[in-house]
Amino acid sequence: MSAPLDIEGPAAPPRSNGELVFAEPWESRAFGMAVTLYDAGVFTWPEFQAALIARITTWEAAGEGEPYSYYGLWLAALEDVLTSVRAVSTDEVITRARSLAQRPPGHDH
Incomplete structure (x- = not known):
């Protein structure tokens, strides 16, 4: 199986x-x-796709806020869908994100 990535549309990845x-x-x-x-x-x-489109739509509606980051929105959508299907809890996502944010620069793996 492989993800049916949109070639066009709001959820299409950068190419x-x-x-x-x-x-x-x-x-x-x-x-x-x-x-x-x-x-x-x-x-x-x-x-x-619905979670990603919702994140993109929310970003667009916010106007001049955060700079656009497709994969930042992709990751947020992944967190949304994983919590919605109860694969992880919101608390687990927050705890892990905080832990990763506290690492020194250059430790992104």
């Missing part, structure tokens, strides 16, 4: 010459986690 584009290593890892969890049957792709 260059048809290839996926990742600016930072964490982006490709977030992408891979979502696809792997989908392949494992943890959630359906429509569930993930």
Whole structure:
């Protein structure tokens, strides 16, 4: 099984010459986690797409707030869908995010 990635539309990942584009290593890892969890049957792709589109829509509605980060929204959507299907709790996501945020720069793996 492989994730049916949109070629166009609000949930379409960034591409260059048809290839996926990742600016930072964490982006490709977030992408891979979502696809792997989908392949494992943890959630359906429509569930993930809906969560991603909701995150993008919320970002757009906020206006001049945070700079746009497709994979930042992707990761937030992944957290949303994992909590909605009860694969993890919201508290687990918050605790892990805080732990990762406290690591010194250069320790992104």
